[in-house]
């Protein structure tokens with residue numbers, strides 16, 4: 461049974477919803493996601509919906525709307541974050557970031573691709589189900605989360621409130637170029653702090669040069685992190701030194717140096733192992749040299765996650781693509797999403813499948829193709845109708 465979804469998903473509906481969402485400034489670090497939550501609730505004001513607003517304080521909130529199914533033992537969850545990254549170069553934007561300007565089939569604005577476009581698809585999916593009085597086979601939970609671009613307070617609160625405990629599969633509506641995202645790289649951020657001993661620049665043998673030991677540390681670390689394995693969708697684990705500080709003057713042996721290492725892992729690469737190794741290297745160097753102190757801090761730790769292609773959930777999604785006569789392809793996602801905060805605990809199949817180009821995320825003059833929102837909405841609705 462397929463009701464005509466194409467007729468329902470009009471461009472004017474997409475524009476209306478996406479403009480309402482993207483004209484609200486929900487940039488980090490303030491977020492102000494409660495304004496977005498209020499707007500979403502207003503979109504559904506004519507319907508009797510079952511919702512839970514999770515208040516995080518300081519005008520920040522997340523929202524979960526639940527649609528009962530025929531079988532309410534399990535749910536399918538959709539995740540979409542409602543915060544965006546900041547606008548740091550406002551004067552350089554050609555299209556004002558909060559106006560929702562439309563040009564040649566695209567809407568421009570901060571957060572249009574990442575990911576108010578995906579949130580629009582979630583809203584339209586629910587509107588379709590409500591308007592047509594459809595009771596899906598399973599309970600469906602639409603989770604609109606705050607703070608994904610920073611600490612994930614929204615998704616963590618969703619988890620704490622046990623909202624995902626009955627979930628059997630998760631859609632992450634992040635931009636995936638309409639491809640089926642099966643895997644996501646992990647992120648492990650380490651800060652290495654080295655303390656040495658000061659001396660005059662003319663007598664380096666009397667000091668312990670923090671910068672030089674930091675170089676040595678990084679060389680050892682890079683050699684020992686294994687990256688010989690390749691993931692079909694994500695390539696290899698990568699290491700990048702993205703911040704480096706130290707020293708006070710050309711003629712002073714530096715006592716302090718600090719580097720921040722960004723490690724992006726592929727599924728199966730244990731973060732605990734990397735952290736243990738990082739600490740062991742530090743300890744070995746300290747054992748060999750007095751007055752040398754190396755401290756390793758973990759700044760961010762999100763494991764890589766992956767869904768197997770042969771899962772029923774993925775097969776059903778493929779079936780939906782085929783039914784709609786859309787080509788499909790698989791994709792690996794290089795950045796982390798809210799999924800990394802929940803999948804390691806609840807261990808259910810997930811997919812990253814949403815409208816827009818992920819390369820547009822966090823860019824100046826961010827934009828999204830309106831037809832992409834339409835296609836993904838069609839896929840969401842028909843998936844739900846098909847299960």
Ligand SMILES: [Zn+2]
Nearest residue numbers: 541574575634
């Ligand atoms: Zn995002």
